[in-house]
Amino acid sequence: MFGGTPPKKPKHFWPSAKRLFGLLRAERAAMLVVVALVAISVVLTVIAPKILGMAMDTIFNGIIGAQLPAGLTLDQVIEQARANGNGQFADMLQGTSVVPGEGIDFAVLGRLIIVVLAMYTVASVLMWLQGYLLNGLVMRAVYGLRQDIEEKLNRLPLSYFDTRQRGDLMSRVTNDVDNIQAALQQAFSQLVQSVLMVVGIAAMMFIVSWQLALIALIALPLSGIIAGVIGVRSQKLFTAQWKNTGALNGHIEESFSGQDIVRAFGRDREMLEEFDRRNESLFKASFGAQFVSGMIMPSMTFVSYLSYVLIAVVGGLRVASGQMTLGDATAFIQYSREFSQPIGQMAGMANMLQSGVASAERTFELLDADEQQPETATATLPARTDGRVEFQHVTFSYDPEHPLIEDLSFSAEPGHTIAIVGPTGAGKTTLVNLVMRFYELTGGRILLDGVDITDLSRHDLRSRIGMVLQDAWLFGGTIRENIRYGRLDATDEEVVEAAEATMVDRFVRQLPEGYDTIIDAEGGSVSAGERQLITIARAFLANPSLLILDEATSSVDTRTELLVQHAMAALRTDRTSFVIAHRLSTIRDADTILVMQQGRIVEQGDHETLLERRGAYYDLYMSQFRGGEEADTGAGAPTGAVPTLTGTTSQT
Numbered sequence: 001m002f003g004g005t006p007p008k009k010p011k012h013f014w015p016s017a018k019r020l021f022g023l024l025r026a027e028r029a030a031m032l033v034v035v036a037l038v039a040i041s042v043v044l045t046v047i048a049p050k051i052l053g054m055a056m057d058t059i060f061n062g063i064i065g066a067q068l069p070a071g072l073t074l075d076q077v078i079e080q081a082r083a084n085g086n087g088q089f090a091d092m093l094q095g096t097s098v099v100p101g102e103g104i105d106f107a108v109l110g111r112l113i114i115v116v117l118a119m120y121t122v123a124s125v126l127m128w129l130q131g132y133l134l135n136g137l138v139m140r141a142v143y144g145l146r147q148d149i150e151e152k153l154n155r156l157p158l159s160y161f162d163t164r165q166r167g168d169l170m171s172r173v174t175n176d177v178d179n180i181q182a183a184l185q186q187a188f189s190q191l192v193q194s195v196l197m198v199v200g201i202a203a204m205m206f207i208v209s210w211q212l213a214l215i216a217l218i219a220l221p222l223s224g225i226i227a228g229v230i231g232v233r234s235q236k237l238f239t240a241q242w243k244n245t246g247a248l249n250g251h252i253e254e255s256f257s258g259q260d261i262v263r264a265f266g267r268d269r270e271m272l273e274e275f276d277r278r279n280e281s282l283f284k285a286s287f288g289a290q291f292v293s294g295m296i297m298p299s300m301t302f303v304s305y306l307s308y309v310l311i312a313v314v315g316g317l318r319v320a321s322g323q324m325t326l327g328d329a330t331a332f333i334q335y336s337r338e339f340s341q342p343i344g345q346m347a348g349m350a351n352m353l354q355s356g357v358a359s360a361e362r363t364f365e366l367l368d369a370d371e372q373q374p375e376t377a378t379a380t381l382p383a384r385t386d387g388r389v390e391f392q393h394v395t396f397s398y399d400p401e402h403p404l405i406e407d408l409s410f411s412a413e414p415g416h417t418i419a420i421v422g423p424t425g426a427g428k429t430t431l432v433n434l435v436m437r438f439y440e441l442t443g444g445r446i447l448l449d450g451v452d453i454t455d456l457s458r459h460d461l462r463s464r465i466g467m468v469l470q471d472a473w474l475f476g477g478t479i480r481e482n483i484r485y486g487r488l489d490a491t492d493e494e495v496v497e498a499a500e501a502t503m504v505d506r507f508v509r510q511l512p513e514g515y516d517t518i519i520d521a522e523g524g525s526v527s528a529g530e531r532q533l534i535t536i537a538r539a540f541l542a543n544p545s546l547l548i549l550d551e552a553t554s555s556v557d558t559r560t561e562l563l564v565q566h567a568m569a570a571l572r573t574d575r576t577s578f579v580i581a582h583r584l585s586t587i588r589d590a591d592t593i594l595v596m597q598q599g600r601i602v603e604q605g606d607h608e609t610l611l612e613r614r615g616a617y618y619d620l621y622m623s624q625f626r627g628g629e630e631a632d633t634g635a636g637a638p639t640g641a642v643p644t645l646t647g648t649t650s651q652t
Helices: 013-022 025-066 074-083 087-094 106-155 158-162 166-173 175-208 210-216 219-257 259-264 268-294 296-320 326-367 428-435 458-462 479-484 492-501 528-542 558-572 607-613 616-623 628-632
Strands: 389-396 405-412 417-421 443-448 465-468 546-550 576-580 592-597 600-605
Touching: 013 175, 013 326, 025 106, 025 175, 025 326, 074 087, 087 296, 106 166, 106 175, 106 326, 166 175, 166 219, 166 326, 175 210, 175 219, 175 326, 210 296, 210 326, 219 259, 219 268, 219 296, 219 326, 259 268, 268 326, 296 326, 389 428, 405 428, 405 443, 405 600, 417 428, 428 546, 428 576, 465 528, 465 558, 479 492, 479 528, 492 528, 492 558, 528 558, 546 558, 558 576, 592 607, 592 616, 600 607, 600 616, 607 616
Parallel strands: 417 576, 417 592, 465 546, 546 576
Antiparallel strands: 389 405, 389 443, 592 600
């Protein structure tokens, strides 16, 4: 089980939120249009209740007017009501526009209703349009973010991936980005709309009745306190939720990738228990985040209900006293209901924004990670080079406190095969990784045809190097496409020629679909040896000047090994080759064998010379024989003998 660096808790909410919305900076024009559409929609939505209140007054005035005697003025009716001791009715009439003797003016009422319906219809269309535009600009922003992440991943050094769990990285570039997209799509639109609604409704409430408006505004500070207290708590919980999501994804990725190892060692129960533990942690974090954030809306609703009750009571008293019309009271009650709605939406969006910012910070941590050293290319090489490699006093360490390679020097002549052997941890794979510039040197330099590789661009350097690894990685697609991966502009004829030269054509011809046979990323349609042969054909097609073979035969059987050796022999022809092998029978014909121990070359020479010295290579070679007869032969061991590998893996 390997662990990655756990994501940090959000430290600076507002800077991160500002940077999050800064992703939309390139869409300023579209954002202004969206804001304008939202603003117009809000204005129409805010004015509509006032007009609806006028329609209510028209109905109310018509009903009361029809019950009053015609021919009298409203003032005369009010005086008669007071004279008859009906002062409350007179007070109510005082604030109306009742015309005694006249009923409901349906023409005016119809026009008002049509205006209200038109306003709501236009507002809805504008909101749909702004949603359409917003989705487009957010998708473009997230598209750019995904591109930035992909480009960033290609600029990160291998040490970054070595120290982090792949599941957590996958969570950052998938789940977290999806969460950012949801936050931008929903939170931005709702926040803009809600803020404008609060401002517009507050203005209309003061216009209708400043006394009732003050009562309604009591909800604001209470809502702010609730959102602030609960929001801070939910932010931390959402961070824990996404952290545990990454940890669970990492465990699942491990379980699936190493399923054969898990079952071979009977660790199904342990893996399930670990899954349960991480799943439980995710459940607790997610439940806590949703529970705490879910408290915001009910709390806000309770505050809005209190405000609504006060407004209804005070509004009714003011209508009864003639201080406001029934239509204004109805409009104000509607405003108070609509006033609490955007506040509740803002609280809900704050919940989503908290989650989005937590995901954004995890993504920004990835984007802000230290990159590999920038290119300082000052030299170029011809398309085809001799392939002479020279190490000059090379020093390297993964950890400054624990040096691995110190003051290492040697040279590989053009066309020669350099075999690198040694115990696990000696630095064999590290050596060739330095040639590829997967890691940068701590000291010294490496020359390719007399040019310091740090003076070459990484692409220029790596385009001249072919690499076949112990793990034969194939991509999802056809066999033809996997071979062509070595050189994308290769013709079908060149692909077949590479396959014939590396023994791939022999088994491909027996497949029903031939070179068009579909294989998955794990190469499930072909055997382990056939996968390895395909990777060798891929390197052959690339026609590199320098070749690196890292344990290319360690995972195949003896019979397949012969095919792989023939393929590698064709691949090594006329090019400098570095071969890392524990199975020493595969490197007997190497021009030079480097024996490494603890980052140093302790011996070098050809096979026979090193056996005669009876040093480190002799010990390694003889340890791979079984039976005493071969061991007793010493340096005179039969040259045709094939030693049997005891089974080790290379240092990476």
